[in-house]
Amino acid sequence: MNYEQAMEFIYSTSWMGSKLGLYRMEELMRRLGSPQNRIPCIHIAGTNGKGSTAAMLASVYTEAGYKTGLYTSPAISYFGERMQINGRPIPEEAIASLALRMKKAADKMEDKPTEYELITALAYLYFADEKVDIAIIETGLGGLLDATNVLDAPAAIVLTAIGLDHTKELGERLEDIAAQKAGIIKNDAPVIVYEQDEPVLSVIHNKATAQHAPVHLASPAGYSDIRYTIEGTHFTDEKNRTLLLPLLGTHQIHNAAVALTTIDALQARFPVEEQALASGLAKTRWPGRFELLHTDPIVLLDGAHNPQAARALKKNLTTYFPDRKIRFIVGILADKGYNNMAEELLPIASAWITVTPDSDRALPAHVLTRLLEEHGQSVRESSSLREALSFTLKEADPSEILCVFGTLTIIHEVRSFFDK
Template sequence: MNYQEALNYIHTPMINGMKFGLERMQLIMEALGNPQDKLKVIHIAGTNGKGSVASYLSHVLTSAGYKTGLFTSPFLEAFNERFKINNQEIENEALSRITGLVKEKVEAVQVSLSEFELITAIAFQYFHEEQCDVVVLEVGLGGRLDSTNIIHSPVLSIITSIGYDHQAYLGDTLPEIAGEKAGIIKEGRPVILYPQEKETEDVILGVASEKNSKVVIPDFSQIKLIEKSLEGQTFDYKDCKQINISLLGEHQLKNAALVIEAIESIRAEGFKIDGAALIRGLAATKWPGRFEVIKQRPTVIIDGAHNIDSVRTLMGNLTTYFHDKRMIAIFGVLKDKDVSQMIEEVSSRIQTFITVTPDSPRAMLAGELADELRDKNLNAISSESYEEAVELALKMANTEDIICSFGSLYYIGSIRRVFNQLEK
């Protein structure tokens, strides 16, 4: 199996869409020899911030000398981004070979898998073959029935900020969603929990109590911002002083504090991570597509904000960094999102929109999105391609304006690529 054949196989699953349950994963993992049981795993669930927290942790653990696997989703520009070791993407040859092995086992046990189940099986096999010291594992959707939840005893479970998203699968209320996320908590294993609304937090604390799991909640009042700019931020958290991060926004200070607490817990599990490795790892962390400045004059920002909470955070960051600037948005969204509420969140700050159709079968068409914006008396132009959207935005903007592309992780990587090509 070559690389393109591997991608074709992965992208043509036997089960289309989402079908929850762990029975199929159990079958394929048993056929592979249960590689997940031979790995030390840090498991991360949550609505927002999973990827940033995972990247922070991966960089810190790598900085401390551990061979660190990282599994995240979705990818921005290249499929191989999903699987990294020491922050280096999987090679095409390895992906092809392991996909071929997984395909053989799938056929042998006659199990039908979804795309994400295939990807998860490939990840576990890859990290096991490469003998990773530790794996940072991001949940795909929810937690309790997510295919990553095949693991039995993680080093640590982390639950990031919880908000409304994927209600059709996870429930209509925050406590219901929290119950699904809390499904990654395992008997006697520690949990780091991002502070939540009380009713949400109570659900998670209840599950942790049933599982005899110690919970640590960061104290965000201990964050002291020292300096911020478009190049990064410097802050203190408790006894950790002069921490530098390149990720922007107040929420990234909170995510970094969450990681600092996670590292303290990991140390208690026997990992040797000194203060210097922590500082180096946090400073080295990059996480493309999350309030990322990719161009100046005009300033261009891409952000994968795709639900109400993340859009609200994006608007807060835009106000903080660019409170007096005119803004033009490139906007693409999936049709199963609360599009009306998203528009409500951004309309007080942005009045001019260029709409695109994300590369997803769940995408809202650019024309439909433009119509919704116009119905709310906002200026909107629909574009036929990402290239056209970028061209239109640059024609509209002067050097002091802000262009912000947001709404779905399924297209901002392509927007990023178009802007980067223009710079060459």
């Protein structure tokens, strides 16, 4: 099996869509020899901040000398980005050989695995074969029934900010969603939790207590000298370590607190010296999250795709660029609470350009245009992201801020536009 055949095999199950439940994944893992239980894993769930936190942890552990696996989704420009070791994507030849092993196992199953289950199994196989020292595993949807949730004894559980998202699958109430995310908590594994609302924390504490798992609440409350600049977030933590996180956004200080608390909780098992911690944090890269792409005019790219993320985007824009005109280019999905997202950003918008993202779940641009016009906004509908970007760069005032945001699937197209 070559790379093209491997990808055809993986994507051949895309018609099945997302099917929550672990019985297929558990059977597939058994047939493959349970590779997920041969590697120490930090398992991460949450609504927002999963990827940023995972990137910080992977960067620090790599800098500390550990062979570090990182599994995230979605890919930005290349499939292999979803599973990396020390920042290097899985090679095509490895995908081909591992896919053949997966096919032999899957062919023996009556209920065939989904595309996401195959991709997750591929990551676990790759990390186990390469004998990584530690792997950072990000859930896809929820936690309890997510395909990644087949770890018998994770090294640690990380729960980032939890908000309303995927309500059709996870529940309409915040407590229901928190229960799904907390479903990855396992016996005795330390649980590191982003500072959040009491109802969410109560659900997490109850689950952790039932699993005899110690809880560590991560908070930047003890941090000092916090400065937000275009280079990143500068701060001194409660251990008097002077640190720089190059990811922009006021919310990233909270994600950094989660990452640092996780590293401290695992210090006995995975020691990290302070120099490696500072250097690793400073080398963190995570594209498409309040990312600066252009400076004249200023162009920002953000994967804000739900109301909670839109609220964070608004806070970031008003913190970094107070009293500046902000023009938005937006492409979002229909099931992401777009009414509430728009309401968050209406007060700071000078103009909008709407596009329809390339997804079968996309919100048509004309629907969003009509909503914004009903709120008295200046709106232009565009046939493509490329057209929207070309037009706006020609028309934008040098003092204006251009912010492109929405579903994560637009990130590659926007970054490619500016790379060229």
